[in-house]
Amino acid sequence: MHATSRVEINLAKIAHNAEKLVQLYGSKGIELMGVTKTVCGDSVIAEIFVNNGIHMLADSKLVNLKKMRDAGVSAQFVLLRSPALSEVDAVVQYADISMNTELSVIKKLAETANLSNSVHQIILMVEMGDLREGIMPANLEGFIQKVMELSGVAIVGIGANFACFGGVRPSKDNMSELSKLADIIQTRFSLPLVHVTGGNSANYNWFTAADSIGNINNLRLGESIYLGRETLDRKAIPGLYTDAFTFVSEVIESKIKPSVPYGETGQNAFGNRLQFRDRGLIRRAIASFGSQDVLVAGLTPELDIEILGSSSDHTILDAKEVDLKVGDEVRFALDYGALLSVMTSVYITKKYSNIL
Numbered sequence: 001m002h003a004t005s006r007v008e009i010n011l012a013k014i015a016h017n018a019e020k021l022v023q024l025y026g027s028k029g030i031e032l033m034g035v036t037k038t039v040c041g042d043s044v045i046a047e048i049f050v051n052n053g054i055h056m057l058a059d060s061k062l063v064n065l066k067k068m069r070d071a072g073v074s075a076q077f078v079l080l081r082s083p084a085l086s087e088v089d090a091v092v093q094y095a096d097i098s099m100n101t102e103l104s105v106i107k108k109l110a111e112t113a114n115l116s117n118s119v120h121q122i123i124l125m126v127e128m129g130d131l132r133e134g135i136m137p138a139n140l141e142g143f144i145q146k147v148m149e150l151s152g153v154a155i156v157g158i159g160a161n162f163a164c165f166g167g168v169r170p171s172k173d174n175m176s177e178l179s180k181l182a183d184i185i186q187t188r189f190s191l192p193l194v195h196v197t198g199g200n201s202a203n204y205n206w207f208t209a210a211d212s213i214g215n216i217n218n219l220r221l222g223e224s225i226y227l228g229r230e231t232l233d234r235k236a237i238p239g240l241y242t243d244a245f246t247f248v249s250e251v252i253e254s255k256i257k258p259s260v261p262y263g264e265t266g267q268n269a270f271g272n273r274l275q276f277r278d279r280g281l282i283r284r285a286i287a288s289f290g291s292q293d294v295l296v297a298g299l300t301p302e303l304d305i306e307i308l309g310s311s312s313d314h315t316i317l318d319a320k321e322v323d324l325k326v327g328d329e330v331r332f333a334l335d336y337g338a339l340l341s342v343m344t345s346v347y348i349t350k351k352y353s354n355i356l
């Protein structure tokens with residue numbers, strides 16, 4: 001069926017961003033995991049990562065790992081989120097490595113792996129202040145002691161996450177703390193940590209400023225590959241494309257109308273009472289998408305027009321000086337939230353361009 005809105009995915013630009021980031025981080029010995037949750041495990045994009053030097057693909061959803069495996073993508077697959085107890089069987093089946101913070105889950109992973117005489121690899125996430133997932137550093141050694149008593153799982157790394165919940169910045173201090181923890185663990189347990197994974201797209205400023213990156217040898221990147229930005233201030237990374245994705249929709253109504261609703265007013269569709277500025281008569285265009293399709297607040301029009309608001313399935317534009325007509329296409333840049341939402345939406349067509 002024909003969808004009236006689409007996201008255009010410029011594969012050459014994604015390939016370029018991936019290649020440049022592999023070079024940049026590789027220059028100081030950091031290997032990348034390509035985070036695929038943002039694009040719902042899109043195997044065409046995953047393939048581009050692999051062809052540009054990213055050989056670990058990380059996703060928070062097992063269905064996405066399965067999708068990439070089934071599509072024949074050849075990489076190491078990492079489950080980016082601590083497994084739910086109820087999904088442990090599928091974790092052992094579809095993930096080579098999973099990130100973990102709970103002993104009960106690790107015990108079940110070990111039991112499950114033992115049933116098939118395999119060893120499941122785990123990376124332990126350490127809490128470094130952002131207060132999403134992680135084992136408290138003071139408890140880490142005791143935790144590792146218990147994990148090492150289990151057969152069926154092998155600790156292959158430690159990691160930390162930043163700027164996801166608390167907005168905490170990766171810094172010289174917290175990165176060297178993680179690095180020191182890696183030293184302590186390797187020495188005390190004679191445990192070679194293959195991956196010391198220091199964060200995500202928010203680590204760019206730390207990385208570029210760092211004289212020494214210590215033992216950090218891995219980062220997990222999503223947004224900076226897709227949107228060419230670091231994520232603390234959303235600054236563009238020099239030499240990368242910020243427009244690999246474009247949202248495109250179609251005008252379904254275009255009329256000169258007042259700028260302020262008239263009649264008695266109550267709540268709108270989303271339970272809000274909006275305030276309107278009177279700009280007199282304006283050209284109001286309606287585009288054929290709404291809040292059910294995309295996080296509208298994350299869109300920026302390419303033309304000099306303004307998004308006035310949206311309901312579930314209509315987005316109202318002030319066309320300003322642009323003579324938008326029914327049937328015209330309107331194009332928008334996306335931020336991270338908008339990108340996530342369009343990639344997840346079943347109502348938006350995904351169209352690849354500049355195919356390599």
Ligand SMILES: *Cc1c(COP(=O)(O)O)cnc(C)c1O
Pocket residue numbers: 035037038060080081161199200201202220221222223224231
């Ligand atoms: C989503 C996620 C990432 C990727 O974050 P970006 O900001 O897109 O680079 C990295 N690590 C973990 C644990 C994540 O959940």
